Amino acid sequence: MIHLTIDGIPVEVEKGTTILQAAKQIGVKIPTLCYLENVLPDGSCRLCVVEVTNNGRTKFDTACTLRCSEGDEVQTMSEKVVKYRKETLDLLLSDHRVHCFSCEANGDCKLQDYCFEYGVEKTSFPGEMNNAPIDDTNKFFTYDPSLCILCHRCVNTCKEIVGRGAIDTMNRGFQSVIGAHYKNTWNEGICESCGNCVQACPTGALTMKRRKKYRPYQVEKKVLTTCPHCATGCQYYVLVKDGKVVDTEGYNGPSNKGLLCVKGRSGSFDFAQSPERIKYPLIKNHETGEFERATWDEALDLVASKFMEIKKQYGPDSLAGFACSRSPNEDIYMVQKMVRTCFGTNNTDNCARVCHSASVAGLYMTLGSGAMTNPIEDITKNADVIMLVGSNPEEAHPVVGMQIRQAVKRGCKLIVVDPRDIGLAKKADIHLKLKPGTNVAFANGIMHVIIEEGLQDDKFIAERTEGYEKIKEIVKEYTPEKVAEICHIDPDDLRKAAIMYAKADRAPIIYCLGVTEHSTGTEGVMSMSNMAMLVGKLGRPGCGVNPLRGQNNVQGACDMGASPTDFPGYQKVAATGVVEKFEKAWGVPLNHNVGTHATDVFPKAITKEIRGLYIYGEDPVVTDPDTSHIIKALKSLDFFVLQELFMTETAQYADVILPGVSYLEKEGTFTNTERRVQRVRKAITVPGEMRLDTDIIIDLMNRMGYPQPHLTSAEIMDEIASVTPSFGGISHARLDSEEVGGKGLQWPCPTKEHPGTPIMHVGKFSRGLGWFYPAEYVPSAELPDEEYPIILMTGRILYHYTTRAMTGKTPELMEIEGHSFIEMNIVDAEKLGIRNGDKVRVSSRRGSIESTARVGTKTSPGESWMPFHFPDGNANWLTNAALDKYARIPEYKVCAIKIEKA
Incomplete structure (x- = not known):
């Protein structure tokens, strides 16, 4: 430790601390203009100059760059320092147009503030x-x-x-x-x-x-x-x-x-x-096909009576209700509670079914908890090697992408496993540009090399896992050469990646929808878990298996029990005593049968097994695969209710639309991808007759015969905590407290004294022993043939978010990127006579759309990629609704198409 004084105040700091950092430690403010925390200081503005005396010698230097020395006597506001700063500000003004009155930064300009503080009104160096x-x-x-x-x-x-x-x-x-x-x-x-x-x-x-x-x-x-x-x-x-x-x-x-x-x-x-907000309840006139404005009483009475009629005539399982993964936890909890207590069924779900249900199912089976194991900061700041699989965070999770770029700049090695040349592939040490749909083969190949090289963690395997001998036997067959043939990659690159990952002290696996959105998505997730267990990289800092959730509250929607198999906190419908627990908490008999997954609800609507559907805030016509199939299902329903902000594609098919409010108009919480529960706070009230979403749901519950008291969002969270052990210590009051300090709480957080759990599975897995799932590679459900020779993948772009219901209302984003396109390889384009920018027709066995060709090498020959944001060419008219056997998740990432010049 080093001892010095700053303005006469004694201070003790670690070696390497700068004068600026030391001053901040004791509350002494030194002015800065160029300084950025956590970045190598620039020292260019010269405003943070201080006077330092040591051993009888005095010098002037910048506080942001000068490191503390034993015995330093620092003056931050001596007469000479103040004069120096005035001269510096004078010089800065010499090349600065002073028009503070009309400047957009007036009142928020540090130069203005410092000039006022030091009495510098104009430059003495005109030029x-x-x-x-x-x-x-x-x-x-x-x-x-x-x-x-x-x-x-x-x-x-x-x-x-x-x-x-x-x-x-x-x-x-x-x-x-x-x-x-x-x-x-x-x-x-x-x-x-x-x-x-x-x-x-x-x-x-x-x-x-x-x-x-x-x-x-x-x-x-x-x-x-x-x-x-x-x-x-x-x-x-x-x-x-x-x-x-x-x-x-x-x-x-x-x-x-x-x-x-x-x-x-x-x-x-x-x-x-937006002026496009739905501001009043709407009921469809089936004679004209038009929506007509209604009162809240008319709309709610109609919704309650129709659902109860269907329940009485066809039974509770003829109804279903979906929660919204973009809405707060409190709203989602009330939706699933309404479905279970009023509809009398477990037919409730959320859009995680089409993106990350494979993570929930897969990690639950192998580790005991279907969630990200480590915090974002931990896996980007503390890692030696990052293995990024089927994830393009620069576009889908941009701030995580920024932190991965920081990690690479710091010296962290990067392995990218992705069928496309994503931006981070350029920074990667190894890019395994594998064929879409071959994740399980890739993971088995990685494990083959690790075991062949003797790099597995035998102690971890023996003490903390089961099923190793079976997986060891399976991966024997997945030699680098065999995997290279399946995945279309270089076997030597596979070997290098395996050895790099295994030998690293801290190496997280980060993955996203490129792993989950397959007919074998759950097995793909479990293969990620297998790799991490094999080398003991779980329950430790800078490691883990880390799914990046797609939407803001997909994690929370699953946590809150918007699932046909789970009550809140992943308490299983099929587990002994769980239904009875909630019957006691909610005061009514509940259905003891596992419900229908969202992706199975639509086929059941066509066969009339499902007759009434309530959707809060989702747009399956745009987001779900095989759009024609979804539209047919919605048209087949006896009664369909949508709680929404806008007249979406799905809204066109509703019988009643109930206008809710946005996140800016309500209190609540979102749970991010790292299990962190954070506050959403009301900022504005938008004119109209829109109502708080939880109030709409509570009013409906009472009309359908369940005596649900009106609760605030904070009171709903208290109820969640009372029935959900992993949320037992979470409340709005605590999240708003100085103790938490705006940092949120990561579940499990079982008691009011518990600090939350940053890293999962420390010392012991949630299920006891981690399970090596015996995954074998199975090809995608639909592969190219002569008629449809090209693989289509889908995904997101930086400038838009899912259906564009939000980002599409910002004109500048639409100007930057506002139309459908398809990335195709230059080899395929030349064969088809297609040039960059040409209009093309893209067809699959399910539909046909027009789009614009972007020709290059981002995708491999025989492969293509499209975003699904744009209505002028939505890829989901083409995608295949083949479902994963565990999670019932659709195979968005692989379907067969043909491309023709339009």
Whole structure:
């Protein structure tokens, strides 16, 4: 430890601590403009200069770069230091256009604040200003070189923190500007429009264009909440002026560390204030086919009476109800409770059925808990090797992608296992560009090499697992050469990847829908678990099996019991005593039979086994495979009710639409991909007759004969905690407390004193012994043939989120990327006479759509890829509804198509 004084205050710090860090430790503020925490200091602004005396010698140096020495006497506000800072500010103003009154950053400019503090009103060095033109080519923000002080905070943020490296300092001397391309324009480079550089800017040089509509001092309130897009669980403030959200501001949350992606920063509030919101209850007139405005009493009475009529005539299992994986935990809990207590059935589910139900089922069977094992920060900051399988986080989970780029920059090795040349493949040490649908063969090949090389963890296997001898026998057959033939990869790359993963001290497996969305998705997940158990990389920091959940609350929807097999907290319907427990808690007899999965509800609707369906906030016409099949099912229902914000594709087929409210208009919680329960807080009230979703559900429950008291969101969470052991210590009050400090709580959190569980399976698996599942490779359900010779994969892009119900209401996102496209290999394109940008017809055995060809090498010959966001060419008209035998998850990632020039 090193001892020094700062402004006469004694302080003890570790060796290597800078003066700035030491000062912060004792609450002494030193001004900075260029400094960024956790980044190698730049020292370019010179504003943090301090006076340091040691052994009779005095020097002036920047506090952000100077490390503490034993016996230092530091003065942060001596007469000479203050004079130095004034001169520095004077020099900065010499090349800074001063127009504070009309500047968008007025009231939120550190340069302005420091000039006011040090009494610098104008420069004493008048001269020629930087007259480079303003760059407003980015859709969301503007760069004004005349306000830039070249502090490099934006450059360092993009390069060191975001890991994109999209901007740099161009030219030299007084002609220096920040640019995003060799032409210096933002729209021509690789900028992702995340806006983290803008938030880092200490002046008005970089400003969000929406700042033109408000000034910081006009903001009425800043409300801390959780992003409604992917399951990273980013925290940010929404800024409210005149009752409307006008902006967002990244917060230093546990999973995002102050970072946001373009969707979180710029696509998370326009939709809530959209004029397209459904504002009144609607009942379809079946004579005209049109929806007509109704009162709440009319709509709720009709819904309750129709569902109870169907139940009386056809039995409780003729009804089903789906919860929304984008809604808060409290809403989801009430939906599944309504289905079980009022409908009298376990036919409840959520959209995890079509994305991550394989994770829930697979990890539950092998480890005892169907959830991510380690926190995001742990698997990106503490890892030596990251194995990324079937996941494109730069686009689907961008802030996780940023943290993986940071890890690579730090020296972490990266293995990418993906059929496409995703962005991170360029940074990977090894890219296994495997054939879609061959994950099980790949994993067995990895295990074959590990065992062949003697790199398995025999002690871990003996003490903590079962089934090893069986899996050892199976993987004997999966030699690198055999796996290379199945997966279309280099056998030597497979060997290198296996050895790299096995030898690393800390190596997490991170995977996503490229593993789960297959007819063998559950076995794919269990194969990820097999690999980790084989080398003992579970229950330890920087390791684990880590599914990145797709939507903001897919984890929470499963946790809350929106499942035909599980009550809240994964308490199994089929397990002894579970139904009886909930009968006692809820005060009514319950159905003891396992319910119908969502993906099986639609076929049952066609056969009239299911006659009434209630959907809260999902859009299966857009999201589910084989769109024609889904539409036929919805049309076959006797009665269909939708609780929604917008007139979606699915809404067209409803008998009644009940308008709810967005995450910005309610209290609640989301559970992110790392099991972290975080608060959602009400920021605005949108005009109209929309109602709080839990109030709608509670009113329906009472009308259907169940005496459900009206509860606030906080009271619902208290009920959840009372019946869900893993949530026993979680409450709104605790999440809002200083003890938790805005960091959320990771379940299991069984008591009010429990701190939560960052890493699962420490010392012991939830099921006791971890199980090696004996997985054999089985080809995908539909493979190419002469008529349909190309494999189609589907996925997400950076600028949109699932059905675009939210991001599609932000015009700038639609301008950046607003239309359907299909990526195809140049070899296939040449054979078919198709050029980049051509209109093409894409057909499968289920349907045909038009799209635009993007020709290149991102996909291999014989393979193609499409997003499913866009109505002008939705891939789900083509995809195959073949289902996984365990999780009943559809095979989105592999179907056979043909492509023709339109």
